[in-house]
Amino acid sequence: MTSLWKHLPGKRTRPLWAGALVTSALAALLLPGGPAAAAAPCTGSVPYTSGEGGYATYRIPAVVETRAGTLLAFAEGRVGGAGDTGNIDVVVKRSRDGGCTWSDLSVVAAGGGDTRGNPAPVVDPRTGRIVLLTSYNSGKVTEAQIMRGEATPEQSRRVFVQTSRDDGRTFSTPRDITGATKHADWRWYATGPGHAVALTRGPYAGRLVVPSNHSVAPPAGSADTGAEAKYYGAHALYSDDGGQTWRIGFVDDSYDGVDNSNESLAAELPDGRLYFSSRDQNGTSVGNRLDSYSRDGGRTLTRPYAVQPTLNDVPVVQASVLQLAGKGAPLLFSGPSVPTARQAMAVWASGDRGATFTKVLTLSQDRAAYSDLVQVDERTVGLLYETGVAGTYEKIAFRRIPANVLAP
Numbered sequence: 001m002t003s004l005w006k007h008l009p010g011k012r013t014r015p016l017w018a019g020a021l022v023t024s025a026l027a028a029l030l031l032p033g034g035p036a037a038a039a040a041p042c043t044g045s046v047p048y049t050s051g052e053g054g055y056a057t058y059r060i061p062a063v064v065e066t067r068a069g070t071l072l073a074f075a076e077g078r079v080g081g082a083g084d085t086g087n088i089d090v091v092v093k094r095s096r097d098g099g100c101t102w103s104d105l106s107v108v109a110a111g112g113g114d115t116r117g118n119p120a121p122v123v124d125p126r127t128g129r130i131v132l133l134t135s136y137n138s139g140k141v142t143e144a145q146i147m148r149g150e151a152t153p154e155q156s157r158r159v160f161v162q163t164s165r166d167d168g169r170t171f172s173t174p175r176d177i178t179g180a181t182k183h184a185d186w187r188w189y190a191t192g193p194g195h196a197v198a199l200t201r202g203p204y205a206g207r208l209v210v211p212s213n214h215s216v217a218p219p220a221g222s223a224d225t226g227a228e229a230k231y232y233g234a235h236a237l238y239s240d241d242g243g244q245t246w247r248i249g250f251v252d253d254s255y256d257g258v259d260n261s262n263e264s265l266a267a268e269l270p271d272g273r274l275y276f277s278s279r280d281q282n283g284t285s286v287g288n289r290l291d292s293y294s295r296d297g298g299r300t301l302t303r304p305y306a307v308q309p310t311l312n313d314v315p316v317v318q319a320s321v322l323q324l325a326g327k328g329a330p331l332l333f334s335g336p337s338v339p340t341a342r343q344a345m346a347v348w349a350s351g352d353r354g355a356t357f358t359k360v361l362t363l364s365q366d367r368a369a370y371s372d373l374v375q376v377d378e379r380t381v382g383l384l385y386e387t388g389v390a391g392t393y394e395k396i397a398f399r400r401i402p403a404n405v406l407a408p
Contacts, residue, residue: 042100047073047093047384048396050082053105055089057082060193060318061384061396062119063374067128071095071374072168073102073384074119074132075396079111082393086139088115090132094168098376099398108132108162108171114139116160116174120192120210124242125200130164131243132171133191133210147188147215147231157182157189159212161243180246181212181237188215188232194265194320194372202272204297209249210237211264211276216255230257232281234264234305236298249298252305259283261290261305265372266298267323267331274298275331275354277321278305288316288339291354310357311348313337322373324381330408333357334371334383342369342392345385347401349408358408363399367392379403 048058055077062074072092079087090109093102109116118135137146138155146156159181160174182189189212196210213234236249252261262281266274274294280287287307294301311333319335330349337346337359345368348357363383369392371385381401388394 041097042400044397044399045095045100045102046395046397047095047102048075050394053077053091055079055091057393058091058396059386059393060117060119060370061372061386062121062192062194063372063382063384063398064121064123064130064195065374065376066123066130066167068167069096070167071099071376071382072121072130073099073396073398074108074121076117076119077105077107084117085115085137085142087111087113088117088139090116090119090134092168092171095398098380099382099400106169109134109160109174111139118190118193120194120196120212122196122198122208122210124206124208125198126206127242129242130168130171131196131208131239132162132164133196133237134160134162134174135189135191136160136174143188149187149217156187159189159191159237161246163243177246181248182214183248183251185216186214187217189213190263191237192265193263193318193370195374197266197268197274199268199272199274199297201268202297204240204272206240206242207297208239208243209266209274209298211266211278212237213262213264213278216253230260230282231255232260232262234261234276234278236266236276236294238298250294250301252301254304257283258285259290259305259307263318265319265321267321269323269331269353271353273302273353275321275323276301276305277308277319277333277354279316279318280307281316287312289314289319289335293354308354308357311335313339313346313359315339315342317342318370320371320373320383322375322381324375324403324406326378330406332373332381332406334373334385336368337362341367343367345371345383345387347373347381347383347406349406351408360406360408361401369393375403376400381406 261278264278289311290305
């Protein structure tokens with residue numbers, strides 16, 4: 001079937017991975033009792049609707065699939081409204097049917113009047129445990145105040161880790177790891193948000209890598225207030241023992257106002273490199289997306305962050321990347337696709353390991369913002385994303401996407 005697809009006159013050539021997916025999908029349709037004989041379970045669902053479950057707004061989605069095949073959809077449950085500070089919990093819902101239905105909401109990290117958020121989950125490949133990093137600050141201070149140095153150390157941003165040994169049903173109490181993961185002169189700090197990466201090949205196999213970002217104070221004598229975005233930078237955290245201990249990897253410390261790396265995600269490429277994709281927080285260079293690579297599991301970058309020009313349709317917003325499994329499978333990117341607005345969630349694909357991207361699917365023209373990608377199975381990609389009609393943060397939706405439509 002694969003070779004027939006590739007050589008039929010007038011048919012667009014597909015890579016081997018896409019042909020194999022088409023073959024398996026058709027076989028399922030034709031064989032009695034096959035997975036598709038009962039029809040695809042669903043096209044999507046809505047795990048979180050703002051105003052329900054005791055929260056005014058749900059934001060900041062992150063999703064992973066456990067070793068047992070369970071999807072875990074994390075989010076921030078914001079009690080008082082849509083703002084980034086205040087009484088905010090980290091919450092989770094579980095799906096055992098590929099994202100069609102979801103469990104009741106569970107609170108993973110309670111704010112108790114303070115702010116807990118920026119979930120960055122990953123599954124430890126050695127043990128199957130779910131490891132979750134989150135960020136914290138007092139609910140009485142804002143990001144701008146923290147960046148200006150107006151918050152006390154107790155009020156300012158801190159980093160916590162939790163684990164689950166029971167497939168995401170329960171999580172351990174948050175453990176403070178700020179001392180190992182934040183430099184003393186950093187002010188703002190955020191993990192992810194979105195899924196982190198577990199390396200599976202090469203000398204760093206088993207390493208957990210969490211893309212993160214930070215800010216620093218303006219240089220001494222500067223007239224800047226400290227709230228300007230040029231003092232943002234990206235960095236990576238990594239653990240080689242399943243999340244017990246953590247180290248800081250690369251640090252983007254240019255702070256020059258040109259390319260301002262901020263919220264980041266990463267993907268492990270087939271050649272073992274890490275691909276990092278970052279929001280450009282008000283940099284002066286043309287383009288809203290930055291990227292770079294690492295050959296040593298996130299300890300250093302092969303080059304400074306630079307604009308990814310084939311993603312210029314993406315506005316200034318968090319976005320997701322995911323390397324699909326399989327020979328010749330593409331690297332995916334998700335985000336809104338209107339340069340000046342958070343609208344029209346789309347998926348791009350790269351067949352050259354992040355050098356260039358091609359838009360392959362627009363999900364809708366509705367408003368849309370943060371997102372996270374997950375591979376559900378060999379035929380299905382999942383996308384968890386913020387969206388709405390009248391407002392951008394009306395709900396967090398989950399869309400199941402046939403992987404064979406995502407070839408670049």
